[in-house]
Amino acid sequence: MDIKFTIRDLSLAAEGQRKIDWVIPRMQVLNKVREEFEKEQSFAGKKVVICLHLEAKTAYLAQVIKAGGAEVTVVASNPLSTQDDVVAALVESGIGAHAWYNASDEEYNAHLQLALDTEPDFIIDDGGDLVSTIHTTRPELLKNVKGGAEETTTGVLRLHSMARDGVLKFPMIAVNDAQCKFLFDNRYGTGQSVWDGIMRTTNLVVAGKTAVVAGYGWCGKGVALRAKGLGAKVIICEINPIKANEALMDGFDVMPMAEAAKYGDFFITVTGNMNVINKEHFHLMKSGAIMCNAGHFDVEVNVAQLKEIAVSERAARTNITEYALPNGHLLYVLAEGRLVNLAAGDGHPAEVMDMTFALQALSLEYVALNYDKLSPQVYQVNTEIDERVAMIKLQSLGLSIDKLTKEQEAYLGSWSAEA
Numbered sequence: 389m390d391i392k393f394t395i396r397d398l399s400l401a402a403e404g405q406r407k408i409d410w411v412i413p414r415m416q417v418l419n420k421v422r423e424e425f426e427k428e429q430s431f432a433g434k435k436v437v438i439c440l441h442l443e444a445k446t447a448y449l450a451q452v453i454k455a456g457g458a459e460v461t462v463v464a465s466n467p468l469s470t471q472d473d474v475v476a477a478l479v480e481s482g483i484g485a486h487a488w489y490n491a492s493d494e495e496y497n498a499h500l501q502l503a504l505d506t507e508p509d510f511i512i513d514d515g516g517d518l519v520s521t522i523h524t525t526r527p528e529l530l531k532n533v534k535g536g537a538e539e540t541t542t543g544v545l546r547l548h549s550m551a552r553d554g555v556l557k558f559p560m561i562a563v564n565d566a567q568c569k570f571l572f573d574n575r576y577g578t579g580q581s582v583w584d585g586i587m588r589t590t591n592l593v594v595a596g597k598t599a600v601v602a603g604y605g606w607c608g609k610g611v612a613l614r615a616k617g618l619g620a621k622v623i624i625c626e627i628n629p630i631k632a633n634e635a636l637m638d639g640f641d642v643m644p645m646a647e648a649a650k651y652g653d654f655f656i657t658v659t660g661n662m663n664v665i666n667k668e669h670f671h672l673m674k675s676g677a678i679m680c681n682a683g684h685f686d687v688e689v690n691v692a693q694l695k696e697i698a699v700s701e702r703a704a705r706t707n708i709t710e711y712a713l714p715n716g717h718l719l720y721v722l723a724e725g726r727l728v729n730l731a732a733g734d735g736h737p738a739e740v741m742d743m744t745f746a747l748q749a750l751s752l753e754y755v756a757l758n759y760d761k762l763s764p765q766v767y768q769v770n771t772e773i774d775e776r777v778a779m780i781k782l783q784s785l786g787l788s789i790d791k792l793t794k795e796q797e798a799y800l801g802s803w804s805a806e807a
């Protein structure tokens with residue numbers, strides 16, 4: 389097979405392979421899926437393009453799909469999360485790759501086009517860039533693409549908009565909306581990895597400080613919970629009154645950003661929305677305040693406005709930009725406002741991505757086996773797949789759970805008061 393690649397440096401492969409080797413024994417659900425894929429060869433003769441954050445766990449997912457018979461090509465879903473050594477290891481293992489760390493917008497888009505030149509049958513997307521690129525710039529590929537799976541909340545929202553407007557041309561599975569995804573990846577994965585990214589980048593203490601978390605969705609809950617565990621005082625900013633009440637009952641302060649801006653030492657946006665922290669908030673912040681984003685796109689902290697009002701800007705440390713305001717205050721932005729856990733860290737822990745990527749692999753296999761019965765819509769992950777992933781995870785941890793007795797099953801299924 390002719391492997392095509394556009395990467396930084398193939399000689400980094402050995403280090404990348406070490407990173408992949410570290411995660412494999414920690415991804416037991418995916419190991420089980422790999423064994424099945426090797427036997428079943430459901431992707432034989434098919435081409436798959438995977439657009440995800442290119443680090444070790446993703447690399448293993450790509451290798452598992454290849455083990456199922458596919459010709460796999462990977463491309464980045466974010467220019468700052470690509471690990472050049474991991475990408476090199478993928479190429480060495482027979483997987484096409486078009487990505488490098490810190491690609492410019494032009495390079496990033498060129499890489500997407502190169503990956504699409506393989507004319508994929510199936511795709512895995514993260515945030516919707518691949519799907520929108522196919523629909524807007526490569527419509528000739530629509531006859532090839534039979535379907536795919538989407539990783540994150542923001543991508544699923546975009547897919548729903550496309551389906552609503554009647555422009556989505558192939559079926560996509562909303563992996564993000566599976567219980568084994570958002571309950572663990574969005575909540576515990578983001579919760580842990582965001583603080584890992586902030587702490588390794590800043591090397592500052594969290595205890596006793598005030599953390600402002602914008603967005604109390606699945607990710608925000610995790611980020612707030614771990615902030616509390618690290619000893620921070622936590623303030624939640626929300627636009628949804630129900631989520632705001634939930635945050636309050638979970639023990640957090642709730643207030644609008646215009647008020648929270650005065651108190652925060654750390655600001656973490658994780659809303660999936662745009663312009664959550666703006667000029668009016670920067671002016672209110674304490675000197676030394678640190679801002680970062682964990683939402684999919686780098687549009688939550690309005691860095692463009694910060695640049696406009698700043699009198700100077702400098703790199704304070706790797707992945708930290710310092711902005712001096714006219715009032716003398718110094719404000720800091722981590723990883724240019726891109727996903728802090730991936731652009732300034734290694735992303736979610738392997739054990740969490742194990743479940744997410746098992747869902748991805750099994751959902752893509754479901755599409756590969758059933759695409760002729762699916763229409764161009766957004767589908768939920770099959771409940772059997774979701775429950776199976778949860779059960780294999782428990783088994784891999786050596787745990788078992790209770791089973792319904794016949795009597796309990798009848799009781800739960802009955803409507804009469806006498807049952």
Ligand SMILES: NC(=O)c1ccc[n+]([C@@H]2O[C@H](COP(=O)([O-])OP(=O)(O)OC[C@H]3O[C@@H](n4cnc5c(N)ncnc54)[C@H](O)[C@@H]3O)[C@@H](O)[C@H]2O)c1
Pocket residue numbers: 540541542543570573574578602603604605606607608625626627628631658659660661664682683684685727728729736
């Ligand atoms: N960093 C990661 O590794 C990672 C992992 C999973 C998801 N994500 C991304 O994180 C984002 C959030 O995902 P989620 O699953 O938590 O979504 P979610 O829909 O569960 O939560 C988003 C929350 O933000 C709130 N919100 C929207 N606009 C707001 C605003 N202007 N101010 C305050 N709150 C606002 C919403 O009411 C909602 O409660 C998405 O972009 C998603 O793609 C990132």
